[in-house]
Amino acid sequence: MSDALINGFAGAGGGIIAQLITYPLQTVNTRQQTERDPKKARRKQGTIEQMCQVVKHEGWERLYGGLAPSLAGTAASQGVYYYFYQIFRSRAEASARARWKNGIGDGSVGMFSSLLVAALSGCVNVLLTNPIWVVVTRMQTHTKASKRTKLNHILPIPPAEALPIAAIEPPPYGTSHAVQELYNEAGFWGFWKGVLPTLIMVSNPSMQFMLYETLLKKLKEKHALSKKGTNGVTALEVFLLGAVAKLGATVVTYPLLVVKARLQAKQIIGGDKKHHYKGTLDAIMKMIHYEGFSGFYKGMSTKIVQSVFAAAILFMVKEELVKAARRLLTKDTILIDKV
Template sequence: MSDALINGLAGAGGGIIAQLLTYPLQTVNTRQQTERDPSKCTRTDGTLRQMYLVVKNEGWGRLYGGLKASLVGTAASQGVYYYFYQIFRDRAESAALARFRKGTGDGSVGILQSLLVAALAGCVNVLLTNPIWVVVARMQTHKKTRKETTAVDGLPAVLHPVPQPALVENSPYKTSQVVHELYNEAGFLGFWKGVVPTLIMVSNPAIQFMLYETLLKNLKKKRATNLKGADGLSALEIFFLGALAKLGATIATYPFLVVKARLQVRPKVENDKRRQYKGTLDAIRKMIKYEGAWVLYKGMSTKIVQSVFAAAVLFMVKEELVKAAHLVVTGGLSLGLVRPSKPKPSRLSR
């Protein structure tokens, strides 16, 4: 089994576990990003308060709206990302070693090369999996509503002694309904709504991996170890390295995440031109003009908590799965237990 496939499967497994643990926060964050009525989503409402309101008004199930589609998207995204990341990483490392043999460089992949590798893998991931995330965004923002009040026995419902009425679902709700609605609304290209800011958001995992591998390299250098990858580090250390890397990346790129969510969800008021966006730049212009510049950071505190924790869990689980897979498949050879006779320059984590 190739390292690329091992890393792809491990990334998918880590992503699924992280998704299950943090999905309610994702749902609340998507609603914060796309809510355009200040009276319903103010800056004073905390994450826990908004989670409580969702549960109170719509039930526990709404915190997990679109979970099945999201798990498919997570497995696909993480699998595709880590698979192509490893392929591009291997080529970058081979090139670095070739330069080292010619007397140029130290044989390791530099920061800019790490950034390029992560960006290329991210672009492939976005183009292949964007349709899944459009569907997930719409399902996360789908809300239960109350029926219009009606007359009962000749009296207005508000005067009738029987409580009126129960919460009911409004379409779309099922994945198939969302897919059908999206296709009727914008055709095949509708499944790539928000792809431009999403491609720009590729810088998020690129920055994340650059920071992660820089932190990892520095930590290993302090310990004077040349073990491959994250070998020699505990799961808790990997957890904190992943958390710090994701924190920096999220703060830098959050506005594009808000724009992406706005482009992917369906406007509540179809004929309101202020809420209809022709593209990324038009969305940014209208959001700032009608809602203020602060809207580009709407829900960021929730996203930081969710993404940092999810990334930390993902890195920790992925590295442990990779180590286990290497032990099973290669009997420990690729874990550095058997050293080559000639010294090789240290290599960054995969």
């Protein structure tokens, strides 16, 4: 098995585990990003309080709305990203060694090359997996409304005679419903909504991996110079490096994440025009005009907790899976050689 495939499968496994652990935080954060009601926006609620409100009014299952396509998207995204990252990284390393033989450089991949490798991998990933994340956003932002509310708009039923919320449950909103709704609204190209800010958001994992690779390289050098004389790193050290790298990248690129979520969420057509976005630039201008620059940082604290924790878990699990796969392949090779 090639190194690219090992890293691809390990990345997918790490991504799935991280997603399962942090998904409720991601759901709450997506709702915070797409909240357009100024009255609700002014009411400062903590992340835990918002999670409790969702459970109280909509049930536990809403915290995991869109989990199935999200896990599929995570596996696809991380697998695609790490696969192409390893391919591009290997080529960059080969190029660096070739330059070193010619007396140029020190034979290692520089910061700019690391950034370029991460950016190219991210672009391939975005173009291939964007439709999955549009559907996930739709399912995360869908609120469980009661049929009673809809019936009261149609029938002249006095409030005292209206049916209780628990009496009539709305039909479940699943993946097929989200896909059909999106297709009816915007057609085939609707599945690539928000792709422009998402492509720009490639700078987030690019910065993340650039910081991670740089910090990892320095840590290995530090270990090599220590008394132990080894450049190996522990799972805890990888966890902390992943957290620091993701924190730096998230703070810089968060406004683009909010714009992307607004574009991918269900558009309010026929109502207030300030809630309907025609494209990336229109969304940015309307957010500045109606919400100010603070609108670009809605739910940032939740996102920092979720993304940093998820990234740290992903890096730690991915590195451990890569090590395990390589040990397994090495043992198989030794057994084959003995035979």
